[in-house]
Amino acid sequence: MQVPAPFEYERATSVDHAIGLLGRLGGSARLVAGGHSLLPMMKLRLTDLEYLIDINDLHADLGHVRVERDEVRIGAMVRHRELLESAELARALPVFAEAERVIADPVVRNRGTIGGSLCQADPSEDLSAVCGALDAVCVIRGADGERLVPMDGFHRGPYETAVGPDEMLTEVRIPLHPGGSSAFEKVERRAGDWAVASVAAAVQVEDGLITGARVGMAAVGPDTVTVPGLSEALRGQRPSEELYTHAAEIAARACDPATDTRGSADYKRHLAGELTRRTLRRAVAGTEGKA
Amino acid sequence: MRLTTTVNGEEVTREVEGRLLLVHFLRDHLGLTGTHWGCDTSNCGTCVVWMDGEPVKSCTVLAAMAGGREVRTVEDLADGDRLDPVQQGFMECHGLQCGFCTPGMMMTARALLDRNPDPSEGEVREAISGQICRCTGYSTIVRSVRWAAEHECAEREEASS
Known part of the structure; x- marks a missing residue:
């Protein structure tokens, strides 16, 4: 039987209350949202916490998906199922529904949240790659107010983020570009599994030329939320199969996968390249007739 | 800590440890052993409530x-002696062999039919994709859920005509 070590349970009734509790309890406290990453780690005694602060009551404050003219704002407590089922979000950023369809399974998606997924900072977690490709900005709130941290600097390594011990992630903001589109591809061994490799791509095309492109990857290295050098290589170029091949090579070079039961490092590297090629191709196709 | 929750329509209060999992609360503290406890890792889905x-x-x-x-558990599916159509479907279509995955499968199926009264076979398979039948009797489970859907659709038509 797997049971977490003893801890004190607290329930936050507001964002300020949660931050106040974190401030008072310090580094021995952790927030829990859906709990589908944290509870398994607690059962395996991989965490060291004395207080668990349940923030599920904050869904009313942090459960929003707002598609505005030039930005999408997603509250940290938005659950995977809500991301999957938001038609408005799917129109603005198709990459979310494509990813959510293959994240865990429908019952787990009823609990897991975008905030929990990003803060868990699991290198195999798909939404981090999505948010990296979309150049998302994380809103982190503490006792002294809010600060904004781009996805590029949000993960500090596996299971580590820019969120301080007395702070919490409250919102994810994603810029919208005219002529922009996005796509997601994942290879998994069976339904609901973690990725062998997954890739998200976002592009902007104007007058037949790529004006912006980003790729995020999951499960192919400790920090692959964005692929460095790829944006520079694609900007100003005309989309073509040769260009996608070039991007695939950059992505394959940027990853650092480990051989495990899901596949060999070579196979995962191959997938990182191939999925980069496919997502870029589909993202560019998605921009046609848009700008 | 003192926990007050509503289980199958009845409010219950118990003294519990913060680390107690819901599945053990239902089974060990309330004696509701219809909910099964399987993999412990959110993979098998027999504990779905x-x-x-x-x-x-x-x-x-x-x-x-x-x-x-x-909270609603499998014990609440039947209305007295009258089985829920999902339960009836599992009986009619041989939806259970060893029965271990059955409570979770039925709770997920009931939720699916409440949202989508006429799901395709693919939609049923997607809905139960996070649940494992150790007898691998998926075809009959899908058939059972479809039986319930058809049965309920027919009942509704009858009621409205």
């Missing part, structure tokens, strides 16, 4: 998290 109307894997939810919320 509803929390505030949505299926959740109760091995990965703390009992404390259910405080002030409404």
Whole structure:
């Protein structure tokens, strides 16, 4: 039987209350949202916490998906199922529904949240790659107010983020570009599994030329939320199969996968390249007739 | 800690440890052993119950998290002696062999039919994709859920005509 070590349970009734509790309890406290990453780690005694602060009551404050003219704002407590089922979000950023369809399974998606997924900072977690490709900005709130941290600097390594011990992630903001589109591809061994490799791509095309492109990857290295050098290589170029091949090579070079039961490092590297090629191709196709 | 929650329509209060999982609260503290306890890792789905109307894997939810919320377990599916159409479907179509995955499968199926009264075979398979039947009797489970859907559709038509 797997049971977490003893801890004190607290329930936050507001964002300020949660931050106040974190401030008072310090580094021995952790927030829990859906709990589908944290509870398994607690059962395996991989965490060291004395207080668990349940923030599920904050869904009313942090459960929003707002598609505005030039930005999408997603509250940290938005659950995977809500991301999957938001038609408005799917129109603005198709990459979310494509990813959510293959994240865990429908019952787990009823609990897991975008905030929990990003803060868990699991290198195999798909939404981090999505948010990296979309150049998302994380809103982190503490006792002294809010600060904004781009996805590029949000993960500090596996299971580590820019969120301080007395702070919490409250919102994810994603810029919208005219002529922009996005796509997601994942290879998994069976339904609901973690990725062998997954890739998200976002592009902007104007007058037949790529004006912006980003790729995020999951499960192919400790920090692959964005692929460095790829944006520079694609900007100003005309989309073509040769260009996608070039991007695939950059992505394959940027990853650092480990051989495990899901596949060999070579196979995962191959997938990182191939999925980069496919997502870029589909993202560019998605921009046609848009700008 | 003191936990008050509503289980199958009845409010219950118990003294529990913060680390107690919902599945063990239901089984060991309330004696509701219809909910099964399987993999402990949110993979197998035999522990699925509803929390505030949505299926959740109760091995990965703390009992404390259910405080002030409404939990529904497989024991609440039947209305007295009258089986829920999902339960009837499992009986008619041989939807269970060893029966271990059955409570979770049925709770997920009931939630699916409440949202989507006429799901395709693919939609049923997607809905139960986070649940494992160790007898691998998926075809009959899907058939059972479809039986319930057809039965309920026919009942509704009859009622409206």
